[in-house]
Amino acid sequence: MDPILEMLDDVLADVAPLTDGAIADYIPELASADPDQLAFAVVGPRGRVISTGDDRAEFTIQSISKPFVLALALRERGRETVLRTVGVEPSGEPFNAISLEDVTGRPANPLVNAGAIATTSLIEGDTEERTGAIVDILSAFAGRSLWIDESVYRSESETGHRNRALGHLLRSYDIIDGVVDDIVEAYFRQCSVLVTVRDLAVMAGTLAFGGVNPVTGHRVVSERIARDVVSIMASCGMYDSSGEWLLRVGLPAKSGVSGGLVAVAPSQFGVGAFSPRLDDHGNSVRAAAVVERLSEDFGMHLLEIHETISEPAISVERVDGGVTVRLGGELGFAGAERVLSVLKDAVRADVHVTVDARDVARLHPAAASLLRARLDVDPGSLTFLE
Numbered sequence: 577m578d579p580i581l582e583m584l585d586d587v588l589a590d591v592a593p594l595t596d597g598a599i600a601d602y603i604p605e606l607a608s609a610d611p612d613q614l615a616f617a618v619v620g621p622r623g624r625v626i627s628t629g630d631d632r633a634e635f636t637i638q639s640i641s642k643p644f645v646l647a648l649a650l651r652e653r654g655r656e657t658v659l660r661t662v663g664v665e666p667s668g669e670p671f672n673a674i675s676l677e678d679v680t681g682r683p684a685n686p687l688v689n690a691g692a693i694a695t696t697s698l699i700e701g702d703t704e705e706r707t708g709a710i711v712d713i714l715s716a717f718a719g720r721s722l723w724i725d726e727s728v729y730r731s732e733s734e735t736g737h738r739n740r741a742l743g744h745l746l747r748s749y750d751i752i753d754g755v756v757d758d759i760v761e762a763y764f765r766q767c768s769v770l771v772t773v774r775d776l777a778v779m780a781g782t783l784a785f786g787g788v789n790p791v792t793g794h795r796v797v798s799e800r801i802a803r804d805v806v807s808i809m810a811s812c813g814m815y816d817s818s819g820e821w822l823l824r825v826g827l828p829a830k831s832g833v834s835g836g837l838v839a840v841a842p843s844q845f846g847v848g849a850f851s852p853r854l855d856d857h858g859n860s861v862r863a864a865a866v867v868e869r870l871s872e873d874f875g876m877h878l879l880e881i882h883e884t885i886s887e888p889a890i891s892v893e894r895v896d897g898g899v900t901v902r903l904g905g906e907l908g909f910a911g912a913e914r915v916l917s918v919l920k921d922a923v924r925a926d927v928h929v930t931v932d933a934r935d936v937a938r939l940h941p942a943a944a945s946l947l948r949a950r951l952d953v954d955p956g957s958l959t960f961l962e
């Protein structure tokens with residue numbers, strides 16, 4: 577049996593007995609979900625998706641759509657326009673709180689409902705065009721065509737008076753313009769897109785790998801946009817328990833009311849998890865437990881010391897009239913600093929130095945410029961191969 581799948585099955589077995597929490601019941605479609613469902617999936621940099629449990633179960637994406645629609649708004653409208661419309665501060669309040677910044681009326685962040693509705697308003701077009709663009713980007717993140725569950729959408733729309741009220745409040749502050757109903761309907765539709773844990777893992781993976789879908793290999797958003805979205809997930813993704821989540825789990829995440837959860841381990845993997853029973857904050861009890869376990873077992877806490885500070889591979893070879901320095905592995909700031917200190921002894925000002933970084937798996941721009949600027953060689957005597 578696959579050793580990784582074996583590890584995942586162990587986590588599943590450990591988490592399965594948890595029966596705390598209650599299923600969301602504000603619409604009949606969510607209330608009738610089987611509360612015992614449990615599944616999760618991970619995807620690594622080479623695009624292998626591994627899943628366990630009820631991994632074929634489909635459920636609506638709900639609030640997990642918010643960071644991905646934020647990515648679309650950032651792509652279409654740019655960071656400054658988005659920041660004028662919505663803040664990036666954790667609200668410390670429940671997801672549907674009616675709380676807007678005092679004078680400006682700006683919602684606290686794009687991951688509470690008010691901020692998500694404002695973000696959706698930034699996507700151009702009428703309800704249909706907006707919905708089309710949103711379903712397209714969610715599909716690009718997932719690597720397959722996703723669909724809307726029409727009956728969930730109808731129920732969301734029939735019961736969504738509070739979200740409609742938030743929309744009108746935002747309109748009264750001129751935070752959103754256009755027809756409020758069109759915007760709110762597009763928001764209800766984005767919440768009603770059907771996914772599985774495998775889809776969620778690939779969506780999270782696309783953020784983890786800098787905007788490139790690890791399965792399809794397609795770039796969905798720029799590295800900067802992926803970083804912006806993941807930053808906001810880190811501070812605001814888990815409703816009013818985001819601070820405790822960062823402490824205990826340390827992975828940027830976003831949960832939804834149907835019991836789904838995505839978590840991002842930058843450069844390492846994406847996770848999607850699902851189980852319908854929710855805690856008092858609206859986060860799935862067992863999906864959160866799964867991600868907490870994975871973070872612990874795989875040493876993935878964001879603020880933990882990671883391998884980028886390990887010794888870089890350096891070989892120094894003296895050749896006629898100069899020195900060739902071959903670098904390997906992954907080179908970030910700390911690695912570049914180490915390379916410099918090794919080279920200080922090997923390189924004299926009067927020799928030609930060739931730095932061969934072609935085998936470096938990932939050369940961080942900060943490392944490349946540090947090496948160029950600080951190698952004690954006059955520029956004419958330096959050849960930098962990358």
Ligand code: GLU
Pocket residue numbers: 637638639640671672689732739767831832833834858
């Ligand atoms: N459709 C839900 C709402 O906007 C989504 C909430 C959630 O997943 O937290 O009320």
